[in-house]
Amino acid sequence: xxxxxxxxxxxxxxxxxxxxxxxxxxxxxxxxxxxxxxxxxxxxxxxxxxxxxxxxxxxxxxxxxxxxxxxxxxxxxxxxxxxxxxxxxxxxxxxxxxxxxxxxxx
Amino acid sequence: xxxxxxxxxxxxxxxxxxxxxxxxxxxxxxxxxxxxxxxxxxxxxxxxxxxxxxxxxxxxxxxxxxxxxxxxxxxxxxxxxxxxxxxxxxxxxxxxxxxxxxxxxxxxxxxxxxxxxxxxxxxxxxxxxxxxxxxxxxxxxxxxxxxxxxxxxxxxxxxxxxxxxxxxxxxxxxxxxxxxxxxxxxxxxxxxxxxxxxxxxxxxxxxxxxxxxxxxxxxxxxxxxxxxxxxxxxxxxxxxxxxxxxxxxxxxxxxxxxxxxxxxxxxxxxxxxxxxxxxxxxxxxxxxxxxxxxxxxxxxxxxxxxxxxxxxxxxxxxxxxxxxxxxxxxxxxxxxxxxxxxxxxxxxxxxxxxxxxxxxxxxxxxxxxxxxxxxxxxxxxxxxxxxxxxxxxxxxxxxxxxxxxxxxxxxxxxxxxxxxxxxxxxxxxxxxxxxxxxxxxxxxxxxxxxxxxxxxxxxxxxxxxxxxxxxxxxxxxxxxxxxxxxxxxxxxxxxxxxxxxxxxxxxxxxxxxxxxxxxxxxxxxxxxxxxxxx
Numbered sequence: 001x002x003x004x005x006x007x008x009x010x011x012x013x014x015x016x017x018x019x020x021x022x023x024x025x026x027x028x029x030x031x032x033x034x035x036x037x038x039x040x041x042x043x044x045x046x047x048x049x050x051x052x053x054x055x056x057x058x059x060x061x062x063x064x065x066x067x068x069x070x071x072x073x074x075x076x077x078x079x080x081x082x083x084x085x086x087x088x089x090x091x092x093x094x095x096x097x098x099x100x101x102x103x104x105x106x
Numbered sequence: 107x108x109x110x111x112x113x114x115x116x117x118x119x120x121x122x123x124x125x126x127x128x129x130x131x132x133x134x135x136x137x138x139x140x141x142x143x144x145x146x147x148x149x150x151x152x153x154x155x156x157x158x159x160x161x162x163x164x165x166x167x168x169x170x171x172x173x174x175x176x177x178x179x180x181x182x183x184x185x186x187x188x189x190x191x192x193x194x195x196x197x198x199x200x201x202x203x204x205x206x207x208x209x210x211x212x213x214x215x216x217x218x219x220x221x222x223x224x225x226x227x228x229x230x231x232x233x234x235x236x237x238x239x240x241x242x243x244x245x246x247x248x249x250x251x252x253x254x255x256x257x258x259x260x261x262x263x264x265x266x267x268x269x270x271x272x273x274x275x276x277x278x279x280x281x282x283x284x285x286x287x288x289x290x291x292x293x294x295x296x297x298x299x300x301x302x303x304x305x306x307x308x309x310x311x312x313x314x315x316x317x318x319x320x321x322x323x324x325x326x327x328x329x330x331x332x333x334x335x336x337x338x339x340x341x342x343x344x345x346x347x348x349x350x351x352x353x354x355x356x357x358x359x360x361x362x363x364x365x366x367x368x369x370x371x372x373x374x375x376x377x378x379x380x381x382x383x384x385x386x387x388x389x390x391x392x393x394x395x396x397x398x399x400x401x402x403x404x405x406x407x408x409x410x411x412x413x414x415x416x417x418x419x420x421x422x423x424x425x426x427x428x429x430x431x432x433x434x435x436x437x438x439x440x441x442x443x444x445x446x447x448x449x450x451x452x453x454x455x456x457x458x459x460x461x462x463x464x465x466x467x468x469x470x471x472x473x474x475x476x477x478x479x480x481x482x483x484x485x486x487x488x489x490x491x492x493x494x495x496x497x498x499x500x501x502x503x504x505x506x507x508x509x510x511x512x513x514x515x516x517x518x519x520x521x522x523x524x525x526x527x528x529x530x531x532x533x534x535x536x537x538x539x540x541x542x543x544x545x546x547x548x549x550x551x552x553x554x555x556x557x558x559x560x561x562x563x564x565x566x567x568x569x570x571x572x573x574x575x576x577x578x579x580x581x582x583x584x585x586x587x588x589x590x591x592x593x594x595x596x597x598x599x600x601x602x603x604x605x606x607x608x609x610x611x612x613x614x615x616x617x618x619x620x621x622x623x624x625x626x627x628x629x630x631x632x633x634x635x636x637x638x639x640x
Binding site: 001026033056080095098 | 221222225317319332358397398400403441443444445459462463465467468469475478480486489491494495497498499501502511512514516517518519521522559561562565576
């Protein structure tokens with residue numbers, strides 16, 4: 001049997017941290033797959049690292065553009081960005097007003 | 107003759123010379139889409155029409171109006187005596203993970219079902235500026251998370267044009283299928299662990315993952331930010347080189363895009379392979395696969411035709427004057443997937459935090475008591491299973507108490523994977539390779555539904571490709587024959603940093619030397635019996 005790396009209790013904690021909600025069927029599938037993936041990843045712990053191996057955040061050394069000045073550049077059409085929001089007043093993104101129970105937001 | 111029979115290079119040549127109308131080219135390709143593609147992917151329940159089972163379903167959205175406007179612009183530029191660009195009048199499909207103003211950009215996810223980006227990705231801008239016609243957005247695994255394109259929230263998912271009961275591969279499955287089915291000559295895909303090369307191999311087309319940083323990521327919805335790489339899918343090597351020519355180069359909007367000079371890829375093709383040193387590695391003729399119950403690793407054979415194809419390609423290149431270097435050790439290749447399971451998930455979880463139903467996209471309708479409940483409900487309803495799995499895995503392996511064991515270790519293993527390639531390509535080393543030749547995939551295209559749901563087995567279909575993403579180096583997959591079931595076989599060349607020109611040269615030399623091979627005359631199933639015949 002696959003080791004229970006992720007117990008139901010730990011899984012519930014992860015789901016909360018991930019800002020998710022799951023059905024029982026989803027939970028069962030995802031916890032099983034997580035344990036399978038962690039079994040596959042177990043190999044990593046057995047790899048002997050050569051002396052002085054450094055972590056690589058990218059495969060090759062950064063050849064990127066020199067950093068640009070830290071200056072604010074306005075997007076030319078901010079109205080287009082606000083228009084994408086599920087709810088806005090044309091000036092701000094809106095979320096429901098939870099002080100009144102969340103349903104009366106406008 | 108319909109222009110769908112032409113390569114992108116031929117179309118652009120004819121359009122620029124005034125011998126072919128860009129509008130005519132566009133209509134030919136729209137006709138082909140109408141003939142073979144079937145219903146586009148959508149959030150609505152699947153159609154029960156059995157005729158749809160044999161359709162390609164490469165597209166989520168066909169942007170005919172946008173492409174017509176662009177075709178008119180190409181025509182106007184020609185009339186003014188201007189050169190409309192290297193891709194004048196060439197229809198191009200775009201994996202629906204790139205922001206394109208004027209289209210919906212879904213990432214094949216419910217959470218972005220209505221997202222109309224107010225800007226366009228740099229790569230897509232460059233294609234349009236070079237005269238390309240953006241003909242539509244292609245389907246993919248949700249947020250690119252998969253290797254079969256079946257996990258899209260927009261169904262039906264793409265089918266393999268060679269056999270519609272088989273998967274296209276993924277995650278750029280719709281892109282590869284659209285090229286194979288002659289709906290477009292070129293498509294723009296992304297490759298994070300093999301997502302251009304693996305579907306290219308499954309669909310019998312050319313797929314190029316450039317060096318990390320060679321192509322801009324601006325406007326690409328991120329998966330693994332240190333791994334993601336936009337690149338071309340094409341029906342031949344010259345077309346892939348042509349498209350890379352347009353895409354490559356620094357972009358002030360992407361700080362990781364590279365300032366390295368861009369060579370003339372088309373001119374390089376003609377230089378041949380005489381004197382080139384091409385390596386073959388015993389570490390790429392099998393895969394190392396874990397037992398998910400015990401975690402024990404075992405060596406498993408790959409489909410035998412994969413290895414015989416590598417040998418056959420090497421033989422052709424040797425006849426053309428290349429030196430084949432045997433037994434190149436790549437001992438860390440086997441660690442590619444375990445390291446990827448950690449690094450890509452950490453980056454994916456981080457990148458997916460922005461989707462919360464406040465600024466754009468889907469928002470859950472059910473009443474929430476507070477903001478965090480709104481986020482949770484939105485993400486629960488908006489994300490499919492594969493994004494949820496990646497978020498959870500990424501959060502677990504990057505947690506403070508596990509990071510040293512998983513994430514920090516994986517980053518060091520990544521350095522070791524990179525060192526294999528540095529040793530193989532070292533001009534003063536024992537091997538001094540110009541390219542490493544390997545199979546692209548362990549098998550040809552598997553059956554629909556065969557692997558879906560088994561997240562470990564699905565991930566291992568990228569074992570041959572993923573080391574290139576860890577190392578950041580370029581790699582190109584090219585067709586190298588058909589297996590006994592008539593399914594395409596792909597082989598790939600890995601190359602040195604920013605030396606796409608060298609691997610394209612090797613690929614082109616093989617392609618030219620085998621252009622009369624019998625298998626090249628075989629057409630994909632989706633094209634047989636249609637009005638369009640090669």
